[in-house]
Amino acid sequence: xxxxxxxxxxxxxxxxxxxxxxxxxxxxxxxxxxxxxxxxxxxxxxxxxxxxxxxxxxxxxxxxxxxxxxxxxxxxxxxxxxxxxxxxxxxxxxxxxxxxxxxxxxxxxxxxxxxxxxxxxxxxxxxxxxxxxxxxxxxxxxxxxxxxxxxxxxxxxxxxxxxxxxxxxxxxxxxxxxxxxxxxxxxxxxxxxxxxxxxxxxxxxxxxxxxxxxxxxxxxxxxxxxxxxxxxxxxxxxxxxxxxxxxxxxxxxxxxxxxxxxxxxxxxxxxxxxxxxxxxxxxxxxxxxxxxxxx
Amino acid sequence: xxxxxxxxxxxxxxxxxxxxxxxxxxxxxxxxxxxxxxxxxxxxxxxxxxxxxxxxxxxxxxxxxxxxxxxxxxxxxxxxxxxxxxxxxxxxxxxxxxxxxxxxxxxxxxxxxxxxxxxxxxxxxxxxxxxxxxxxxxxxxxxxxxxxxxxxxxxxxxxxxxxxxxxxxxxxxxxxxxxxxxxxxxxxxxxxxxxxxxxxxxxxxxxxxxxxxxxxxxxxxxxxxxxxxxxxxxxxxxxxxxxxxxxxxxxxxxxxxxxxxxxxxxxxxxxxxxxxxxxxxxxxxxxxxxxxxxxxxxxx
Numbered sequence: 062x063x064x065x066x067x068x069x070x071x072x073x074x075x076x077x078x079x080x081x082x083x084x085x086x087x088x089x090x091x092x093x094x095x096x097x098x099x100x101x102x103x104x105x106x107x108x109x110x111x112x113x114x115x116x117x118x119x120x121x122x123x124x125x126x127x128x129x130x131x132x133x134x135x136x137x138x139x140x141x142x143x144x145x146x147x148x149x150x151x152x153x154x155x156x157x158x159x160x161x162x163x164x165x166x167x168x169x170x171x172x173x174x175x176x177x178x179x180x181x182x183x184x185x186x187x188x189x190x191x192x193x194x195x196x197x198x199x200x201x202x203x204x205x206x207x208x209x210x211x212x213x214x215x216x217x218x219x220x221x222x223x224x225x226x227x228x229x230x231x232x233x234x235x236x237x238x239x240x241x242x243x244x245x246x247x248x249x250x251x252x253x254x255x256x257x258x259x260x261x262x263x264x265x266x267x268x269x270x271x272x273x274x275x276x277x278x279x280x281x282x283x284x285x286x287x288x289x290x291x292x293x294x295x296x297x298x299x300x301x302x303x304x305x306x307x308x309x310x311x312x313x314x315x316x317x318x319x320x321x322x323x324x325x326x327x328x329x330x331x332x333x334x335x336x337x338x339x340x341x342x343x344x345x346x347x348x349x350x351x352x353x354x355x356x
Numbered sequence: 357x358x359x360x361x362x363x364x365x366x367x368x369x370x371x372x373x374x375x376x377x378x379x380x381x382x383x384x385x386x387x388x389x390x391x392x393x394x395x396x397x398x399x400x401x402x403x404x405x406x407x408x409x410x411x412x413x414x415x416x417x418x419x420x421x422x423x424x425x426x427x428x429x430x431x432x433x434x435x436x437x438x439x440x441x442x443x444x445x446x447x448x449x450x451x452x453x454x455x456x457x458x459x460x461x462x463x464x465x466x467x468x469x470x471x472x473x474x475x476x477x478x479x480x481x482x483x484x485x486x487x488x489x490x491x492x493x494x495x496x497x498x499x500x501x502x503x504x505x506x507x508x509x510x511x512x513x514x515x516x517x518x519x520x521x522x523x524x525x526x527x528x529x530x531x532x533x534x535x536x537x538x539x540x541x542x543x544x545x546x547x548x549x550x551x552x553x554x555x556x557x558x559x560x561x562x563x564x565x566x567x568x569x570x571x572x573x574x575x576x577x578x579x580x581x582x583x584x585x586x587x588x589x590x591x592x593x594x595x596x597x598x599x600x601x602x603x604x605x606x607x608x609x610x611x612x613x614x615x616x617x618x619x620x621x622x623x624x625x626x627x628x629x630x631x632x633x634x635x636x637x638x639x640x641x642x643x644x645x646x647x648x649x650x651x652x653x654x655x656x
Contacts, residue, residue: 093454097465100451104468104532107483114486127497128505170370178367188647190374193382195643197593199616200636201381203629204388206620208380227381230374259366288476290596294617305478309600312482320486327482331475338474342467345474349540 115139115325142311142325149307150329153287155218156303160225161282165275167226168233173267175234176241177249178259187238194231198291209296217301221293225286233278236351240274241267280341281348284334304330386636393417393629409626416630425607426615426631432523433611437591439524443531444587445580448538453568455539456546466543470536477533481600484529488601490514516601522608526597534590538583545579546572585646592639 110128115138117131126132175187205224214220248270249262290305297303299310308330312323338345393416395409420426451469455462472480489498492512496504503511516525549572557571595613602609610618612631619628 094461097451097454097461100447101465101468104472104536107472107480107487107532110486111483124491124495124497124501127501167374171374174367174370180364180367184651186371186375188651189383190378191647192643193378195589195639195647196382196386197589197613197632197635197639199593199595199613200389200632201385202389202616202632203392203620203625204385205381207388208385227377230378234374259370263370284474288478290476290478290599291593294599295620305476305596308482309478312485312600313603320482323482324486327479331479334474334476335471338471346470346540349473349537350544 111324111328114320115142115328117321119319119321138319138321138325141322142329145311145322146304146307146326146329149302149304152218152301153303153305156221156225157283157286160222160229160286161279163222164226164229164233164282165278167230168235168278169237169268169271169275170263171230171234172237172239172241173263174259176238187234190231190234192231193228194235198228202295206295215301217297220296221286221289221303224292224296225282225289228292229282229286232281232351236278236281236348237271237274239351240271244270276341276344277347277351280337280344281351284337284345284348287334389629390633392625393627393633395626397626398624412626416626417634420627420630420634426612428607429610429612429615432609433592433594435521436523436527436530436594436611437588439527440530440534440591440594441584441587443527444535444538445583447531447535448583449542449580451535451539452542452546455543466539469539472533473537475533477529477596478600480529480533481597484532484597485601488515488525488528490517516606516609519608522602523611526594526601526609529597529601530591530594534587538587541579541583542576545576549575581646585642588642589639592635 113128113130116134116136118133118135118137120133121129121131171190175183209216209220214223244267249266251266288305289303290309293303293306294309297306299306302310308323308326311326392409394411394413396412396415397409451465455465487498489496489500490513491497492500492514493504496512499515500512503509514522516522518525553571553575554567557567562571593613594611595617598609598611598614599617612635616628616631616635619625619631
């Protein structure tokens with residue numbers, strides 16, 4: 062709290078019942094709701110388009126019917142999109158699950174050490190790690206392709222797992238460090254008194270209380286790796302690529318400029334992250350907040 | 357000696373995997389990229405080692421910055437960044453301000469405003485390509501058709517096909533996608549302001565507007581800075597949306613990140629690396645002071 066605020070609160074008289082604004086502000090409130098609903102509709106317009114178009118057959122292709130509901134509802138687009146995208150969705154899962162778990166684990170190790178072990182230059186180390194979060198990956202892409210060749214790991218799933226692990230470290234470290242700084246010192250010191258070393262303390266005291274943070278980190282990593290397109294487009298082909306690459310190919314398909322299929326595909330590609338958002342919204346937002354450095 | 361090792365050993369052991377990985381994959385590769393950008397490695401033959409690349413120092417940078425083509429990309433980047441930043445900040449702040457006080461339906465509004473953030477740019481690009489279709493009048497679909505339906509025919513335009521301002525059309529879906537994020541940041545900011553502050557200001561007879569103007573808004577400046585940094589650095593990396601809405605080689609909507617991809621695709625590694633370095637320099641100019649400042653503040 063600022064000094065000014067403290068001053069203000071210092072000689073505060075006894076609490077008074079909060080002022081009731083009803084009546085006087087009802088016009089303002091109506092306007093506010095109108096504005097909120099207006100923006101709600103605007104935000105949802107693409108969803109309407111996506112759903113409606115995905116159910117349209119080719120007979121609805123006339124531009125004059127663009128915004129109308131389908132004349133005949135059909136699931137054909139959905140079926141086509143699913144058969145095209147299903148293998149890629151499987152590959153995405155195979156990338157996203159292990160990479161999220163590994164980068165979360167590494168982040169928790171780093172976060173623990175950096176929040177509890179002060180050594181000269183610890184801040185610099187932390188800042189150097191954080192900078193990895195902000196670099197444009199374009200600035201490492203060319204030598205990265207060479208490095209991947211040199212390591213000899215196949216493109217597609219294995220390479221993408223590795224890249225999401227490595228470039229996930231900065232954000233996971235940040236989230237865990239911020240979390241461990243809020244854990245009471247005594248809890249961790251207790252272990253130390255009993256003679257436990259750092260590794261032991263981490264394993265038996267810190268790790269078990271890290272679960273809430275793990276949930277946030279895993280959701281964050283899951284979402285960003287699922288939605289990644291940049292690494293995917295550089296390090297996979299249409300045969301071994303994740304769903305973003307497959308969807309992009311589907312949508313840019315030369316033979317069919319069939320928006321219905323593309324839109325059904327876009328829905329399939331978004332469903333997992335949307336489900337995470339709907340079911341675990343609180344943790345999803347937690348990840349978003351941690352991304353803002355100060356947390 | 358042994359004692360010191362026992363003290364320093366375990367933490368170092370725990371940090372080591374990450375430090376090595378980041379040392380190689382971030383700092384090592386940045387250096388390697390910079391080296392490549394100083395060579396004349398412009399063709400596939402050289403890439404396969406048939407012809408050794410020759411050091412040409414900053415020639416690639418000079419040529420790039422002097423070319424009308426790349427200047428257009430930089431101009432697009434500036435336009436995109438300005439529109440994207442202003443758009444998300446204004447919308448995000450407005451939404452947060454409206455939702456700041458507890459009210460009915462608050463959760464619904466918040467969830468809907470935020471949901472586009474969960475969707476990939478590639479997926480939303482599919483819808484927005486349809487919405488931003490440039491056909492007009494009889495042929496119009498997408499937003500142009502919608503404008504006709506509601507009687508705003510004059511608003512019809514060719515969207516991203518406009519050579520000078522087409523990139524702004526790409527900023528619209530970006531704003532759609534990230535305004536909710538900025539809202540969430542500002543909401544957290546509003547909620548983080550201690551209740552006593554408001555109470556105190558009200559005691560002193562401040563009107564609602566004065567309370568916001570003089571007490572609450574000033575408290576939000578760190579949040580605003582975070583949001584600017586995050587959105588700003590995202591906009592410099594803009595790639596996915598452009599790739600899925602227009603085509604990569606499209607002159608109208610290209611930005612440096614797309615140029616880098618196009619150079620790489622034609623095996624012009626030197627220029628691709630140079631574009632990458634230019635992007636890194638732009639990001640570093642913004643990010644490094646911010647990180648240093650955050651670091652210093654934490655120490656206090």
